[in-house]
Amino acid sequence: MAFNTSTFVTSAPSLADCPPEDLPEVCFAGRSNVGKSSLINSLVNRKRLARTSNTPGKTQQMNYYNIDQKFYIVDLPGFGFAKVPEKERKRWGKDIKQYLYQRKTLNLILHLVDARHDPTRLDEDFFYWMASNRKPFSVVLTKSDKLSGNKLAASKQTVKKILEKMNIEAPIIVTSSDSGRGIKDLQSLILEFINY
Numbered sequence: 001m002a003f004n005t006s007t008f009v010t011s012a013p014s015l016a017d018c019p020p021e022d023l024p025e026v027c028f029a030g031r032s033n034v035g036k037s038s039l040i041n042s043l044v045n046r047k048r049l050a051r052t053s054n055t056p057g058k059t060q061q062m063n064y065y066n067i068d069q070k071f072y073i074v075d076l077p078g079f080g081f082a083k084v085p086e087k088e089r090k091r092w093g094k095d096i097k098q099y100l101y102q103r104k105t106l107n108l109i110l111h112l113v114d115a116r117h118d119p120t121r122l123d124e125d126f127f128y129w130m131a132s133n134r135k136p137f138s139v140v141l142t143k144s145d146k147l148s149g150n151k152l153a154a155s156k157q158t159v160k161k162i163l164e165k166m167n168i169e170a171p172i173i174v175t176s177s178d179s180g181r182g183i184k185d186l187q188s189l190i191l192e193f194i195n196y
């Protein structure tokens with residue numbers, strides 16, 4: 001059984017501070033408040049492994065979690081946090097891009113988008129980097145419990161169209177940390193990419 005034991009490893013401000021490339025890893029990206037910590041906690045079945053509603057200072061680091069001694073989950077700093085100064089926001093782009101482009105053991109990138117909101121310019125920029133990066137990439141719609149079936153379908157369609165326009169082929173997974181929807185699908189996708 002996967003996702004049994006999860007432990008916090010380190011908070012890395014930049015690529016140079018990341019652990020040795022000794023295990024495959026999957027990273028989670030998305031705007032602040034998108035539901036990233038909640039989703040990570042649901043995946044590993046822990047209440048408070050990743051901190052929910054992080055303070056800005058802590059969100060500026062890449063948080064590494066070791067799962068079953070087999071792979072890492074990497075919680076990337078949430079972007080677009082209003083309280084983070086402009087200078088730090090620019091650094092986000094530089095440090096994270098370097099990580100996404102250069103980390104050899106990064107096997108899968110998950111980009112989270114709140115199902116209730118259309119992807120923002122920043123989300124679209126991120127999709128664009130992914131297209132040029134050529135790493136396996138998937139969009140995860142979060143908080144699906146907050147939408148009706150019709151609205152959820154429309155939201156998925158909007159993301160699909162944006163990806164198509166950019167010629168990006170990526171699965172879109174609908175999830176909710178509250179209802180548990182999509183959690184198993186996401187676990188399966190992760191296991192497939194890290195060759196568990």
Ligand code: GDP
Nearest residue numbers: 032033034035036037038052053143176177178
């Ligand atoms: P992060 O900043 O991306 O790590 O977001 P958090 O995980 O801290 O979640 C931000 C807010 O959204 C919190 O108030 C969570 O309780 C709420 N939230 C997260 N996931 C869900 C979900 O699946 N459904 C609902 N209804 N609320 C959620």
